[in-house]
Amino acid sequence: xxxxxxxxxxxSDDPDIADIWSEIGATIARTNEDVRELYATAASNxxxxxxxxxxxxxxxxxxxxxxxxxxLLCLEPTEGSIKHYLDAKFSRVVSPDDQLKLLPLGEIAExxxxxxxxxxxxGGTIDKANDSVILYRGNLEPITLPLSxxxxxxxxxxxxxDDFEIIDFGQTVRLGEFEAGADAILxxxxxxxxxxxxxxxxxxxxxxxxxLRRLRLQKGLKQSDFSPSLSAKEVGRIERGEVKTVHQKTxxxxxxxxxxxxxxxxxY
Amino acid sequence: xxxSFPLPVNLKNQGWQVKIRDKEIRxxxxxxxxxxxxxxxxxxxxxRFMDKTPMPSDVPEVLMEQILKNYTSLCNEWDxxxxxxxxxxxxxxxxx
Numbered sequence: 001x002x003x004x005x006x007x008x009x010x011x012s013d014d015p016d017i018a019d020i021w022s023e024i025g026a027t028i029a030r031t032n033e034d035v036r037e038l039y040a041t042a043a044s045n046x047x048x049x050x051x052x053x054x055x056x057x058x059x060x061x062x063x064x065x066x067x068x069x070x071x072l073l074c075l076e077p078t079e080g081s082i083k084h085y086l087d088a089k090f091s092r093v094v095s096p097d098d099q100l101k102l103l104p105l106g107e108i109a110e111x112x113x114x115x116x117x118x119x120x121x122x123g124g125t126i127d128k129a130n131d132s133v134i135l136y137r138g139n140l141e142p143i144t145l146p147l148s149x150x151x152x153x154x155x156x157x158x159x160x161x162d163d164f165e166i167i168d169f170g171q172t173v174r175l176g177e178f179e180a181g182a183d184a185i186l187x188x189x190x191x192x193x194x195x196x197x198x199x200x201x202x203x204x205x206x207x208x209x210x211x212l213r214r215l216r217l218q219k220g221l222k223q224s225d226f227s228p229s230l231s232a233k234e235v236g237r238i239e240r241g242e243v244k245t246v247h248q249k250t251x252x253x254x255x256x257x258x259x260x261x262x263x264x265x266x267x268y
Numbered sequence: 269x270x271x272s273f274p275l276p277v278n279l280k281n282q283g284w285q286v287k288i289r290d291k292e293i294r295x296x297x298x299x300x301x302x303x304x305x306x307x308x309x310x311x312x313x314x315x316r317f318m319d320k321t322p323m324p325s326d327v328p329e330v331l332m333e334q335i336l337k338n339y340t341s342l343c344n345e346w347d348x349x350x351x352x353x354x355x356x357x358x359x360x361x362x363x364x
Contacts, residue, residue: 114305149291174270178269178270180291181300184294185291
């Protein structure tokens with residue numbers, strides 16, 4: 001997976017489309033010459049977007065190989081010789097076909113404008129032969145997961161693979177009436193997402209448990225350091241917010257070990 | 269089946285959605301509030317936003333009023349979808 005921030009290049013001679021994309025900081029390639037120059041000189045991570053078939057033609061006659069990692073998203077099908085040509089020039093080409101469904105251009109623009117674009121899905125397909133779902137992230141990297149993962153809860157109808165769609169600007173995967181969040185999927189299947197998510201949550205957790213955890217770590221204590229008055233398991237449950245009401249006796253014990261007043265714990 | 273909370277037309281027209289999505293099995297009971305490419309999670313047990321970003325203050329007060337007004341029925345929807353992680357009623361919500 002690409003972790004380095006991608007640069008965006010829109011290939012289009014349509015001024016209306018170009019205006020939208022320049023607003024989100026994309027480089028605009030309006031001519032075949034622009035394309036050739038960017039392709040030859042851009043030595044980093046690039047995601048190219050060709051919205052229309054005519055825009056794909058602007059990608060023709062590229063000479064040589066790219067210096068960086070160049071990926072291409074086409075919003076219209078690529079077939080025949082143009083497909084082979086693009087496959088040869090880009091490390092990955094994502095384009096719609098009978099199976100692969102993509103978000104509309106406006107929603108893709110919003111994903112590309114996001115600082116966390118790789119945490120959104122811009123398209124996907126069901127691979128029935130392998131009982132899998134293939135989802136394309138905002139950086140065009142695919143993630144494959146088993147259809148069985150989309151098992152519904154006890155009181156819910158099962159997901160319908162014949163009615164598959166990415167919705168909510170790439171934040172939800174819908175299978176019939178079943179909807180799973182992109183965050184839940186990435187958490188399950190991408191370790192790097194899990195790490196980032198954990199950091200994000202710990203930073204933004206302003207619950208009592210979050211404050212307790214930050215203070216404990218600040219003091220260099222382990223969860224087991226509160227024994228015998230509190231077990232590591234109990235401290236863990238409080239930190240995870242699994243305890244609804246923390247008794248005063250417990251607060252006093254926590255505070256004593258942490259060297260602060262009981263009422264100060266939640267201020268950390 | 270994901271639950272979608274019916275919002276007043278003006279909020280709906282502004283692109284706001286409130287959902288309880290499937291597979292939310294690792295989280296505290298919560299609502300997912302969506303608008304375009306942004307998403308807020310609101311903890312049903314603690315009645316507060318779970319994340320600092322996006323800014324909770326970006327969610328209109330009128331939407332939060334709708335949530336609070338329908339709090340009980342939203343909790344019931346969660347409990348029906350996630351009977352193993354109910355909002356209330358488990359004795360281990362209390363410290364032992």
